[in-house]
Amino acid sequence: MNGQTIIETQDLTKVYGEQTAVNALTLKINEGEVFGFLGPNGAGKTTTLLMLLGLSEPTSGRAWVCGFDPTREALKVKRVVGYLPENVGFYDDMNAVQNLLFISRLNGIPDEEALVKIEELLNLVDLKPEPKKKVGEFSRGMRQRLGIAEVLLKNPQVVFLDEPTLGLDPDGSLQMLNLIQSLSRDKKITVFLSSHLLDQVQKISSRIGIMLKGNMVAVGRIEDLAKEKLGLEEGQYTLEELYMKYFKEGQS
């Protein structure tokens, strides 16, 4: 669990005009962790993700992902990082294999190697490689699972998952959570999980961070934070209660 630091930020700040989306975020995430990143809409979660992925330039402060600076070494970061956005998009007129093959080509993976890997990953996420079925015909759950397969295609060291279970049925959510846990447990992949579904985050996260109005108001193990904030021991609270406590304090 407490491996080397794989994501680190120092006073990471993003300002849009007059509005500060992320304010002096300082954070360390270790290898193999599942880090739950919580906060209401507009708290700055996606902006943080974009900065860590090198898709948005911070106004000030610095970040390192797997030892690379996303602003200056964006390509190196993108080589080792997988990103599953909320409402993942696919080329709907292609089938699953074609979609994955396109992404593997962008990652410079030779086609022969990629095809073997694609078959493996489709099995892992429980999707059958049906050549005639276009992704446009996939259900929401199938698209999310295909998204996970796509993220794993480049053997990432870190995956950023933005609402990975959104819109999935209970069975689909459970499968997805098990898959995310197995990534951390079996493959030592660090998972940076942004979600509003607090019971799911509680189930799989080793640590959490709560963002409110661009500020990180709490970081740590759920048990430690609950003890500190609610004075309750494990099993006597839910993450929702803990989150709401921080949220109400933040509002006031």
Next chain:
Amino acid sequence: MKGMITICRKELADHFSSTRFTLLFYLILMVSMVIAFMVGTGLKEELKDVAKPTFVFLMLFTSPGKFLSLIQFISIFGPIIGIVLGFDAVNRERSTRTLSKLASQPIFRDYIINGKFLAGLVTIVVMMVAIVLMISGLGLLLIGVVPGPEEVYRLLIYLLISIFYIGFWLGISILFSVSFRSMATSALAAIACWIFFFFFVPMGAGVMADMIAPFDPSQASQAPELVVKNEQTRKAISLVSPMTLYSESTTIILDPLRKTTQSLILMGPFERLSISRFQNPLTLSESVHIVFPHLITLVAITLVCFAISYAIFMRQEIRST
């Protein structure tokens, strides 16, 4: 570079398999063939029992036939090809949420827009080469004259100019697809540009020329210098339109007997007759020399359009929502 080629290959596959491209291609091909057929049969009739003039093959492209010449047709409808290929290049990726996916792959961000522009340009090349070859084949059958080497070179230059011309419209439509989130808005903006250059620039040029260099038409014979000044002003203003640049340059390239881009030549009938006795066609290099500024301007405006889209795209934040 590999990433750009991957994106370009995917875009090419998308273009060639899309219904809208196939429909547009066949429509333009069909109209071009009809025009070429009418011009070809007309030429065949006119040239019966007459010594064939030089460069008769190029007349297939320049003769107006019953309604318009092929040059005029491409000048008017070529922009539609560019617009269709580019109006949703970037905003479609945004709306289907695939842009954030592309941007999070280990490729430079400019590969995305470069790959799309390159694919559009390759499609234009394939389309124009196919149309020119089909028309040439039909022309060979109809008028029975094999084009000489100079005619082939002139056709190649015509192709190059056409590619840059349609490339300009591709550039402008990509610019709108980067600037506007809605595909309908970018398509409308590109069509508005087309209408502006096609209708309003020529109309506006006449009105502005009359304001800047007015002359009384009833006194025109007494003051020819005023007529020339008015015409020069109108001409200079209408050069703002890429359609004018294209029409003038291709007409000069494909018609070696035309020696100037000016449409107003003040000459009496006897002067005209005596000049025509000694009229020789221009050499290829002379024709190119005349239209060189037009060509440079066409290339420049295409590159400027692309450079603006590039700059906007590189500064945009790419979100998945």
